[in-house]
Amino acid sequence: MAKAGSAKAQRMERLQAELAQGRALHISAVAKLLDVSEMTVRRDIQQNPDKLGYLGGYVVPRGMFEPENSYTLDMAADQQRDAKRRACEAALRYVKAEETIFIDCGTTLIELVDLIPNDMPLTVVCYALNVAERLAHKPNVTLVMLGGVYYPASATFFGPEALATIASLGINVALLSAAGFDWARGATCAHFHEAEIKRKVMATASRNILVIDTSKVGRLRSVLFAESSSFDAVVTERSEDETSQRST
Amino acid sequence: MAKAGSAKAQRMERLQAELAQGRALHISAVAKLLDVSEMTVRRDIQQNPDKLGYLGGYVVPRGMFEPENSYTLDMAADQQRDAKRRACEAALRYVKAEETIFIDCGTTLIELVDLIPNDMPLTVVCYALNVAERLAHKPNVTLVMLGGVYYPASATFFGPEALATIASLGINVALLSAAGFDWARGATCAHFHEAEIKRKVMATASRNILVIDTSKVGRLRSVLFAESSSFDAVVTERSEDETSQRST
DNA sequence: ATCATAATGTTATAATTCTCACAAAAGTTC
DNA sequence: GAACTTTTGTGAGAATTATAACATTATGAT
Numbered sequence: 001m002a003k004a005g006s007a008k009a010q011r012m013e014r015l016q017a018e019l020a021q022g023r024a025l026h027i028s029a030v031a032k033l034l035d036v037s038e039m040t041v042r043r044d045i046q047q048n049p050d051k052l053g054y055l056g057g058y059v060v061p062r063g064m065f066e067p068e069n070s071y072t073l074d075m076a077a078d079q080q081r082d083a084k085r086r087a088c089e090a091a092l093r094y095v096k097a098e099e100t101i102f103i104d105c106g107t108t109l110i111e112l113v114d115l116i117p118n119d120m121p122l123t124v125v126c127y128a129l130n131v132a133e134r135l136a137h138k139p140n141v142t143l144v145m146l147g148g149v150y151y152p153a154s155a156t157f158f159g160p161e162a163l164a165t166i167a168s169l170g171i172n173v174a175l176l177s178a179a180g181f182d183w184a185r186g187a188t189c190a191h192f193h194e195a196e197i198k199r200k201v202m203a204t205a206s207r208n209i210l211v212i213d214t215s216k217v218g219r220l221r222s223v224l225f226a227e228s229s230s231f232d233a234v235v236t237e238r239s240e241d242e243t244s245q246r247s248t
Numbered sequence: 249m250a251k252a253g254s255a256k257a258q259r260m261e262r263l264q265a266e267l268a269q270g271r272a273l274h275i276s277a278v279a280k281l282l283d284v285s286e287m288t289v290r291r292d293i294q295q296n297p298d299k300l301g302y303l304g305g306y307v308v309p310r311g312m313f314e315p316e317n318s319y320t321l322d323m324a325a326d327q328q329r330d331a332k333r334r335a336c337e338a339a340l341r342y343v344k345a346e347e348t349i350f351i352d353c354g355t356t357l358i359e360l361v362d363l364i365p366n367d368m369p370l371t372v373v374c375y376a377l378n379v380a381e382r383l384a385h386k387p388n389v390t391l392v393m394l395g396g397v398y399y400p401a402s403a404t405f406f407g408p409e410a411l412a413t414i415a416s417l418g419i420n421v422a423l424l425s426a427a428g429f430d431w432a433r434g435a436t437c438a439h440f441h442e443a444e445i446k447r448k449v450m451a452t453a454s455r456n457i458l459v460i461d462t463s464k465v466g467r468l469r470s471v472l473f474a475e476s477s478s479f480d481a482v483v484t485e486r487s488e489d490e491t492s493q494r495s496t
Numbered sequence: 497a498t499c500a501t502a503a504t505g506t507t508a509t510a511a512t513t514c515t516c517a518c519a520a521a522a523g524t525t526c
Numbered sequence: 527g528a529a530c531t532t533t534t535g536t537g538a539g540a541a542t543t544a545t546a547a548c549a550t551t552a553t554g555a556t
Contacts, residue, residue, distance in 0.1 A: 024303055027513085037535050042514085055272055056304030056543085057513060114266070129384055136377055136398060137264075145405050147375075147395030147413060150384060157393050161409045165395060275543085285505050290544080304513085305543060 011036070012048060016061070024058040083213040086237035088112035091175055091211040094233065097121055099172040102201050103131055105156045105194065106177040108211055110134065116141065125169060127162060127197055129155045144169070151193060158193035166200045174205035176231075180219035181212055183228045188221035195225035202226060210234045259284065260296060267300070267309040278307050331461040334485035336360035339423055339459040342481065345369055347420040350449050351379055353404045353442065354425040356459055358382065364389065373417060375410060375445055377403045392417070399441060406441035414448045422453035424479075428467035429460055431476050436469035443473035450474060458482045 011034050031038045045052045045059060053060045088111045095101055097120045103109050105128035113134040116122065120140060126132055127146035135143045146166065148159025176198055178187035187210060189195055202208050202225075210231045217236075228234075259282050266273065266281065279286045293302045301308040336359045343349055345368045351357050353376035361382040364370065368388060374380055375394035383391045394414065396407025424446055426435035435458060437443055450456050450473075458479045465484075476482075 026304075038513095039536080040534055043534085055308075056274075056306045058304050060303075118261075129380060132377060132398075133381060136400065136403070143398035144407075145393070145395045145398060147393045147405070147410065150380075150391035150393060152384065155384070157395070159392075159413075161413050162395065165407075165409050286543095287506080287545095288504055291504085 011044060012052075015044070015052065015059070024055070024060045026058055030059050083215070083237040084108040085111040085115070087211050087213055087235055087239070088115050090235045090237075090239040091209055092116070094175075094207060094209050094235075095122070095173050099123070100125065100170060102126070102171050102174040102176075102205060103135075104128070104175060104177040104198065104201075104211075105131065105154050106179075108177045108213060109175055112175065112211070113138070125166075125171060125201075127156050127158070129157070146197070151191065154191055154194055156191075156194060156197075158197065162197060163200050166197070166204060169204065171201065171205040173207045173209060174201045176202070176208060176210050176226075178210060178212055178216060178221075178225075180221040181210065181216050181228075181234070182218055182220065185220065186224055186227040187231070188219075188224050190221050190223065192223050195223040198225045202230060207232045211236075213237050259292060260300075263292075263300065263307070264309070267307065272303070272306045272308045274306050331463070331485040332356045333359040333363070335459050335461055335483055335487070336363055338483045338485075338487040339457055340364070342423075342455060342457050342483075343370070343421050347371070348373065348418060350374070350419050350422040350424075350453060351383075352376075352423060352425040352446065352449075352459075353379065353402050354427075356425045356461060357423055360423065360459070361386070373414075373419060373449075375404050375406070377405070394445070399439065402439055402442055404439075404442060404445075406445065410445060411448050414445070414452060417452065419449065419453040421455045421457060422449045424450070424456060424458050424474075426458060426460055426464060426469075426473075428469040429458065429464050429476075429482070430466055430468065433468065434472055434475040435479075436467075436472050438469050438471065440471055443471040446473045450478060455480045459484075461485050 014034060015030065025033070027038050027041055030041045034041065041059070042054075045054045084107065087108060091109075091112060092115055100123040102125045103112060105126075110128075110130055113131060116138060118139050122140065123142040123144065124135055125144045125146070126135065127148075129150070132143065132145050135141055144165075146157055146162035148157040148162045150157055176187070177189075179190050180188040182188075189198065208226075208231050210226075210233070212234070214236045262282060263278065266278075273281070275286050275289055278289045282289065289307070290302075293300045293307060332355065335356060339357075339360060340363055348371040350373045351360060353374075358376075358379055361379060364386060366387055370388065371390040371392065372383055373392045373394070374383065375396075377398070380391065380393050383389055392413075394405055394410035396405040396410045398405055424435070425437075427438050428436040430436075437446065456474075456479050458474075458481070460482070462484045
């Protein structure tokens with residue numbers, strides 16, 4: 001499909017260039033621009049869902065939005081997300097105003113940012129780009145970002161300075177995520193550099209809270225970063241009132 | 249209009265938070281979310297065109313992309329932005345593939361990110377959140393971010409680690425911006441911490457290029473960070489082919 | 497309380513977009 | 527070049543979205 005120089009491939013390139021600056025073009029404008037029918041534009045988009053997005057009549061560049069969500073969906077459709085949010089609500093109860101907290105990367109803890117009340121002063125440390133974006137607009141939050149080289153897979157930064165910075169911070173609560181968790185084996189994640197950050201943070205923080213939705217329980221990923229016993233609490237969407245304290 | 253705590257104002261806040269990371273929500277989803285009719289959502293959007301955008305049935309955060317008024321595509325809207333872009337085009341000629349470059353903060357150099365060809369491998373160092381966001385999606389760019397505390401005024405991070413990191417990097421080209429520039433006095437910016445980063449970068453980089461639109465010339469801001477002579481070139485939107493080399 | 501005004505909801509109608517099936521054109525293979 | 531596959535175009539009906547007018551409900555002031 002779509003060989004390197006084919007008409008279709010050329011259209012895609014042209015179109016991507018046109019949308020590069022984050023402009024949205026109406027499908028009729030695109031059709032005129034590329035001198036093809038609207039139907040063809042529609043098909044092009046359907047066939048390259050990773051490059052282009054389609055939003056109620058308009059062609060939009062991908063990458064401007066989160067790859068999974070948006071576009072054709074109402075948010076009600078996303079059950080998993082709701083679980084994550086409820087887990088975050090529970091996690092937020094471990095945080096007090098004026099404290100310094102760490103927020104891990106991943107799709108779970110992103111939800112937490114919006115749940116932080118606007119009148120709650122906090123210092124928040126993070127190392128994920130999408131988390132930082134959201135935090136940046138919070139009025140009473142002092143945002144501290146760990147720098148380094150960007151890892152697209154998890155939207156995080158990592159480098160030796162990051163580790164050094166963590167050591168120099170006084171973190172009250174660390175809210176950690178995991179791609180897999182098992183009471184016997186512990187918490188695992190997919191990337192080695194993530195694990196390094198997590199371990200370093202957990203070594204400094206006064207309280208370590210693991211925040212996961214229950215779909216993660218029983219799963220195992222490549223890098224183990226903490227045993228179950230090293231968490232002060234494990235919070236899930238089921239932790240409505242009583243939180244599952246560690247059974248030690 | 250919409251007093252601080254009014255129902256309308258509250259809706260707007262909630263909605264903006266929901267859209268914060270660049271999600272697009274269908275109008276029906278928004279209506280359910282805010283528990284109002286779709287008509288009200290439509291009116292809310294119409295009344296706050298600077299905060300929210302509306303794109304063929306979907307509510308989108310403004311700033312993510314500028315929807316052109318349906319059907320007609322004139323992009324002749326923003327002249328200043330066009331000037332900045334042309335300056336960036338000129339600046340880009342100082343950059344070669346495989347090099348390590350620094351991109352300063354500000355509205356000018358943001359334009360440069362989109363102008364980087366997708367097939368041009370680069371390592372890019374930055375310290376502005378919005379610059380990082382855009383760079384994150386570039387396929388052949390290795391992104392290095394300087395961490396620290398977030399300064400909303402310029403969307404930048406700053407801290408001692410940032411300065412230390414700069415010193416440890418090998419930067420070929422530094423693309424610098426300024427809020428004010430004058431051949432006699434030099435380049436100035438509005439924030440002290442910005443100036444510190446700029447100075448440190450300029451001390452390390454092999455080539456220092458100042459990228460400004462001509463509206464900045466003759467203006468003066470609070471912090472001087474470099475004399476005119478310390479730049480290897482000053483690039484503006486008028487630098488179409490011949491670049492105004494420093495006149496020393 | 498009463499009036500005036502702003503905000504919201506509802507409905508009907510107009511306009512637009514979506515989808516599908518099929519036709520036409522272009523490109524491949526033998 | 528004939529048969530086949532892929533790509534593109536067209537049009538009609540279904541579905542969705544936009545708009546305006548009017549009804550209803552809140553909100554504020556006197």
